[in-house]
Amino acid sequence: MDYNERVQYLKSYRDKLDQLTYVDGQIMGIKAISYGPALGTRQSIEQLYAKKEAIFNEMEKIEHTIDTLKNIQERLVLKYAYIHLMQYDEIAKKMGFSERNVYRYRRNAINNLEI
Secondary structure: OOHHHHHHHHHHHHHHHHHHHHHHHHHHHHHHOOOOHHHOHHHHHHHHHHHHHHHHHHHHHHHHHHHOOOOHHHHHHHHHHHHOOOOHHHHHHHHOOOHHHHHHHHHHHHHHOOO
16 A cells, blocks of 8 residues: 555545444434334334444544554554544644644654554
């Protein structure tokens, strides 16, 4: 996997977070409406829960991939950027680094990821 593919892999966390929010909304919508058992909504809810679990598992894989980084600063920069969705200036302030150092840690971390 090259650098850009690794970046896309990390960025997919946000997409999965959006998908999870969407599925949660669908589940809440179905639960809010009282259907009889003949309409087959039980299966729909079960399918949505299965989809939610699959998305959650994919998100956990991304988090685990980040957690395998040996350098704590690299790990934190990726977590803040891709899991907590923080901007680079916020990360720099939180970690006490310059933005340039944040970008450097990010680049090194992405290069060191084993996917």
